[in-house]
Amino acid sequence: xxxxxxxxxxxxxxxxxxxxxxxxxxxxxxxxxxxxxxxxxxxxxxxxxxxxxxxxxxxxxxxxxxxxxxxxxxxxxxxxxxxxxxxxxxxxxxxxxxxxxxxxxxxxxxxxxxxxxxxxxxxxxxxxxxxxxxxxxxxxxxxxxxxxxxxxxxxxxxxxxxxxxxxxxxxxxxxxxxxxxxxxxxxxxxxxxxxxxxxxxxxxxxxxxxxxxxxxxxxxxxxxxxxxxxxxxxxxxxxxxxxxxxxxxxxxxxxxxxxxxxxxxxxxxxxxxxxxxxxxxxxxx
Amino acid sequence: xxxxxxxxxxxxxxxxxxxxxxxxxxxxxxxxxxxxxxxxxxxxxxxxxxxxxxxxxxxxxxxxxxxxxxxxxxxxxxxxxxxxxxxxxxxxxxxxxxxxxxxxxxxxxxxxxxxxxxxxxxxxxxxxxxxxxxxxxxxxxxxxxxxxxxxxxxxxxxxxxxxxxxxxxxxxxxxxxxxxxxxxxxxxxxxxxxxxxxxxxxxxxxxxxxxxxxxxxxxxxxxxxxxxxxxxxxxxxxxxxxxxxxxxxxxxxxxxxxxxxxxxxxxxxxxxxxxxxxxxxxxxx
Numbered sequence: 001x002x003x004x005x006x007x008x009x010x011x012x013x014x015x016x017x018x019x020x021x022x023x024x025x026x027x028x029x030x031x032x033x034x035x036x037x038x039x040x041x042x043x044x045x046x047x048x049x050x051x052x053x054x055x056x057x058x059x060x061x062x063x064x065x066x067x068x069x070x071x072x073x074x075x076x077x078x079x080x081x082x083x084x085x086x087x088x089x090x091x092x093x094x095x096x097x098x099x100x101x102x103x104x105x106x107x108x109x110x111x112x113x114x115x116x117x118x119x120x121x122x123x124x125x126x127x128x129x130x131x132x133x134x135x136x137x138x139x140x141x142x143x144x145x146x147x148x149x150x151x152x153x154x155x156x157x158x159x160x161x162x163x164x165x166x167x168x169x170x171x172x173x174x175x176x177x178x179x180x181x182x183x184x185x186x187x188x189x190x191x192x193x194x195x196x197x198x199x200x201x202x203x204x205x206x207x208x209x210x211x212x213x214x215x216x217x218x219x220x221x222x223x224x225x226x227x228x229x230x231x232x233x234x235x236x237x238x239x240x241x242x243x244x245x246x247x248x249x250x251x252x253x254x255x256x257x258x259x260x261x262x263x264x265x266x267x268x269x270x271x272x273x274x275x276x277x278x279x280x281x282x283x284x285x
Numbered sequence: 286x287x288x289x290x291x292x293x294x295x296x297x298x299x300x301x302x303x304x305x306x307x308x309x310x311x312x313x314x315x316x317x318x319x320x321x322x323x324x325x326x327x328x329x330x331x332x333x334x335x336x337x338x339x340x341x342x343x344x345x346x347x348x349x350x351x352x353x354x355x356x357x358x359x360x361x362x363x364x365x366x367x368x369x370x371x372x373x374x375x376x377x378x379x380x381x382x383x384x385x386x387x388x389x390x391x392x393x394x395x396x397x398x399x400x401x402x403x404x405x406x407x408x409x410x411x412x413x414x415x416x417x418x419x420x421x422x423x424x425x426x427x428x429x430x431x432x433x434x435x436x437x438x439x440x441x442x443x444x445x446x447x448x449x450x451x452x453x454x455x456x457x458x459x460x461x462x463x464x465x466x467x468x469x470x471x472x473x474x475x476x477x478x479x480x481x482x483x484x485x486x487x488x489x490x491x492x493x494x495x496x497x498x499x500x501x502x503x504x505x506x507x508x509x510x511x512x513x514x515x516x517x518x519x520x521x522x523x524x525x526x527x528x529x530x531x532x533x534x535x536x537x538x539x540x541x542x543x544x545x546x547x548x549x550x551x552x553x554x555x556x557x558x559x560x561x562x563x564x565x566x567x568x569x570x
Contacts (some may be wrong), residue, residue: 105418107450111392118511131392132451139453142427165392166417167293167384170422263287 010166029142032056033073033188038148042086055092062129090099108132153280192275200238208281209233222255242269308335312428314348318358318473322463327371340377349415393417430456438565477560485523492517493566507540527554
């Protein structure tokens with residue numbers, strides 16, 4: 001079984017040893033409750049890295065006071081087995097005091113611009129927590145590359161911006177969303193769904209497919225695409241829309257009009273019962 | 286003459302080469318306008334490091350809109366000569382676009398607690414700028430150690446806190462303040478003083494000496510020590526007090542009473558003409 005490291009010193013020793021033998025160091029930051037989507041991140045990391053590191057840390061600072069930090073699924077035994085099978089070389093499982101030696105209200109990093117909208121508007125402080133914990137993980141691992149999933153589309157943009165703005169020597173890789181056969185994007189939070197809700201949750205990918213289909217057939221008006229997203233979500237009685245947006249895929253600026261040469265992305269956040277699910281689709285390349 | 290490096294890539298190559306040959310990498314971050322105080326920082330760095338790096342960057346984000354960014358002294362030729370004589374191995378002289386690829390209003394780091402008081406209260410945003418640029422320099426150099434001066438007492442505390450909070454793998458060294466024979470702490474901003482002001486500026490170190498003397502003779506009341514500082518500064522007609530504080534030397538919490546076993550520091554900020562000077566002294570060990 002892949003080793004579990006609990007301290008920063010152990011991580012630094014493992015990374016230093018790998019680097020001394022010329023290995024590229026890769027990091028896959030996760031909150032655990034691993035699924036096939038995470039395995040793809042690990043595989044992507046293995047394609048480039050000689051030392052494949054996974055971190056599992058349910059980061060308190062990226063959850064709001066009324067969010068699901070306490071009940072977020074913790075499944076370390078299963079996670080470790082999956083990481084072993086996927087070929088990870090080590091798992092870092094710090095506690096909160098290790099990651100936040102000065103406490104959760106200590107030094108933080110803020111990425112202006114991208115972080116006040118969409119997920120940032122619905123979840124104030126979320127991206128401050130994400131950026132801060134990722135910066136810490138980068139300081140601990142000093143990885144050559146780090147891998148993130150496209151399902152958290154805004155997150156990977158925030159992290160790319162963080163890295164560029166702070167001159168961090170880390171290459172960021174983004175891996176396509178993995179979906180169940182019926183279209184539902186894999187997510188640790190899918191575990192919150194009962195069977196009826198699980199069926200209803202396919203409405204997100206359906207809405208994105210309809211929106212992408214309309215654009216493929218020539219629709220260029222942002223508002224019309226947003227309307228397709230909204231109306232599709234509203235057609236499902238178990239779903240409650242948080243936001244539906246059509247935005248520039250680099251800046252997340254809402255688009256009035258889709259244009260050739262400007263990549264657009266449709267973004268959804270939807271409540272199904274007590275699960276808040278997000279998904280997205282690129283609308284044009 | 287020691288080489289001037291303008292790009293991050295050049296720095297990373299030099300650091301990687303040094304590290305490959307087993308050298309410890311040290312960094313002395315400065316804003317240039319070097320004086321003997323800076324040379325002591327470089328010497329301190331040489332005591333531990335096989336690659337001694339100096340950065341010279343007048344960091345715009347740590348200056349307020351009405352501060353002296355534009356007229357801050359820039360003396361690169363002289364700085365380079367001094368660095369050469371002091372045995373530095375390279376000087377990093379980035380421009381603003383290199384240090385702030387996303388612009389000066391992009392991603393920043395904030396160190397709560399220590400940064401809202403004293404210098405932070407008088408210079409809003411100052412420590413955000415300092416912490417952010419130092420974090421960037423650490424990301425660029427990945428130094429094993431970095432050296433700062435004790436004259437900027439609060440700054441070295443903020444940086445120690447930053448490093449601890451963010452789990453950064455950098456050892457911070459603080460070097461004692463270097464003083465002119467008449468007691469004035471060396472500072473690049475002393476260049477703003479005309480001869481009368483230069484004479485008046487000795488009032489800071491005089492006030493600190495009187496305060497330390499009172500404590501040595503048994504004075505334990507924080508307010509009384511603050512009064513000594515204040516009245517001494519007020520006795521100099523060319524001086525205008527910004528703040529005079531007696532605080533815990535770790536937390537900068539104002540002290541009602543000086544106690545054995547709790548290190549205290551006296552801190553001063555004083556305007557002399559258009560120069561804002563700071564100085565400090567440890568009151569008890």
